[in-house]
Amino acid sequence: xxxxxxxxxxxxxxxxxxxxxxxxxxxxxxxxxxxxxxxxxxxxxxxxxxxxxxxxxxxxxxxxxxxxxxxxxxxxxxxxxxxxxxxxxxxxxxxxxxxxxxxxxxxxxxxxxxxxxxxxxxxxxxxxxxxxxxxxxxxxxxxxxxxxxxxxxxxxxxxxxxxxxxxxxxxxxxxxxxxxxxxxxxxxxxxxxxxxxxxxxxxxxxxxxxxxxxxxxxxxxxxxxxxxxxxxxxxxxxxxxxxxxxxxxxxxxxxxxxxxxxxxxxxxxxxxxxxxxxxxxxxxxxxxxxxxxxxxxxxxxxxxxxxxxxxxxxxxxxxxx
Amino acid sequence: xxxxxxxxxxxxxxxxxxxxxxxxxxxxxxxxxxxxxxxxxxxxxxxxxxxxxxxxxxxxxxxxxxxxxxxxxxxxxxxxxxxxxxxxxxxxxxxxxxxxxxxxxxxxxxxxxxxxxxxxxxxxxxxxxxxxxxx
Numbered sequence: 001x002x003x004x005x006x007x008x009x010x011x012x013x014x015x016x017x018x019x020x021x022x023x024x025x026x027x028x029x030x031x032x033x034x035x036x037x038x039x040x041x042x043x044x045x046x047x048x049x050x051x052x053x054x055x056x057x058x059x060x061x062x063x064x065x066x067x068x069x070x071x072x073x074x075x076x077x078x079x080x081x082x083x084x085x086x087x088x089x090x091x092x093x094x095x096x097x098x099x100x101x102x103x104x105x106x107x108x109x110x111x112x113x114x115x116x117x118x119x120x121x122x123x124x125x126x127x128x129x130x131x132x133x134x135x136x137x138x139x140x141x142x143x144x145x146x147x148x149x150x151x152x153x154x155x156x157x158x159x160x161x162x163x164x165x166x167x168x169x170x171x172x173x174x175x176x177x178x179x180x181x182x183x184x185x186x187x188x189x190x191x192x193x194x195x196x197x198x199x200x201x202x203x204x205x206x207x208x209x210x211x212x213x214x215x216x217x218x219x220x221x222x223x224x225x226x227x228x229x230x231x232x233x234x235x236x237x238x239x240x241x242x243x244x245x246x247x248x249x250x251x252x253x254x255x256x257x258x259x260x261x262x263x264x265x266x267x268x269x270x271x272x273x274x275x276x277x278x279x280x281x282x283x284x285x286x287x288x289x290x291x292x293x294x295x296x297x298x299x300x301x302x303x304x305x306x307x308x309x310x311x312x313x314x315x316x317x318x319x320x321x
Numbered sequence: 322x323x324x325x326x327x328x329x330x331x332x333x334x335x336x337x338x339x340x341x342x343x344x345x346x347x348x349x350x351x352x353x354x355x356x357x358x359x360x361x362x363x364x365x366x367x368x369x370x371x372x373x374x375x376x377x378x379x380x381x382x383x384x385x386x387x388x389x390x391x392x393x394x395x396x397x398x399x400x401x402x403x404x405x406x407x408x409x410x411x412x413x414x415x416x417x418x419x420x421x422x423x424x425x426x427x428x429x430x431x432x433x434x435x436x437x438x439x440x441x442x443x444x445x446x447x448x449x450x451x452x453x454x455x456x
Contacts, residue, residue, distance in 0.1 A: 286423060
């Protein structure tokens with residue numbers, strides 16, 4: 001749902017960096033992240049890539065080593081209270097005392113938000129079949145996740161940030177959770193930023209994808225553009241052209257490639273047609289071009305990045321010797 | 322160009338599925354199709370994506386928008402959906418034939434693969450079991 005204020009970002013970071021040790025490696029490394037207002041943003045990356053650290057900085061829970069971020073038009077580190085009013089946060093696990101009853105936890109959250117809508121929260125709890133008298137520690141994982149989402153929506157925030165929300169949920173709980181999130185996007189036109197390992201979900205839900213790897217933004221694009229513009233080329237080559245392919249030929253749009261027997265498999269982003277021509281020019285006997293899922297693209301971008309790193313290291317090693 | 326149905330753009334999958342449902346008479350001319358919200362929440366798909374699929378079907382003249390009421394199957398919608406589905410079918414078969422040619426199968430072998438696929442999906446001769454395709 002595009003809003004009137006098109007071109008504006010609900011969440012924006014500039015050179016966001018976090019080091020936990022003074023001279024240690026950066027966990028988040030100069031991250032430029034832009035979440036368009038009213039969009040669903042899928043934040044993806046391997047375990048330890050820096051997703052949760054980024055989200056904790058956005059929520060004002062961690063102080064960046066350098067760089068900055070804005071939520072709406074508020075800096076969460078300068079004006080933490082104001083920032084918290086405009087955003088709902090679902091952490092990767094519910095943070096509450098196990099002995100607390102649901103009603104008590106709801107009251108606790110309500111006290112922190114001046115714009116708390118008790119009636120709406122009551123309705124959501126009822127629809128989710130959550131008993132307010134239940135102790136938080138006794139809730140199933142799925143119910144706890146739903147409760148966490150309801151608590152994040154209690155003050156009707158403009159932005160919703162979800163950190164691995166469906167991790168460890170059974171399929172039914174996951175369905176119900178995602179239905180609730182999508183419903184909230186449809187009805188309120190909220191901006192949603194969601195980190196997830198479930199790339200099939202992200203592919204269906206997200207307008208924009210951000211891929212973080214080793215603390216850096218490796219790729220940030222509209223989902224549609226990314227899926228339409230990234231292709232896998234499978235070419236069967238003869239023995240002579242195979243050795244040429246392995247050594248020299250590298251289409252400019254190459255993301256990752258692999259040789260198996262006489263088959264050369266290339267993942268290319270952008271100028272697909274040009275890459276096909278380059279492969280054809282090597283004397284390929286057959287060429288197939290395939291669409292890819294987000295899952296395929298994610299793997300190949302990360303692998304390609306790792307391969308590129310190796311080459312850089314090797315070049316540096318040669319330069320040193 | 323080879324395309325695996327699950328690798329198609331999501332809006333395309335949604336559009337194909339709805340076309341197939343209209344062609345199969347699950348939604349008939351003059352009847353409403355599910356709202357964007359209903360589809361989005363049921364399938365966990367971004368509402369913009371559902372809208373894009375619906376826009377495509379409107380452009381094809383299969384659906385029409387009735388202000389304040391929602392989207393309905395047009396009078397000619399079922400026939401048009403059928404034509405479009407036939408094209409999807411052709412593309413899907415073409416894909417299979419291409420795999421056969423790449424593996425150097427003969428035309429007779431490809432024909433027999435089709436016959437076997439038909440047999441495996443029909444309980445009594447000539448009656449196909451409808452299979453749901455979920456995007």
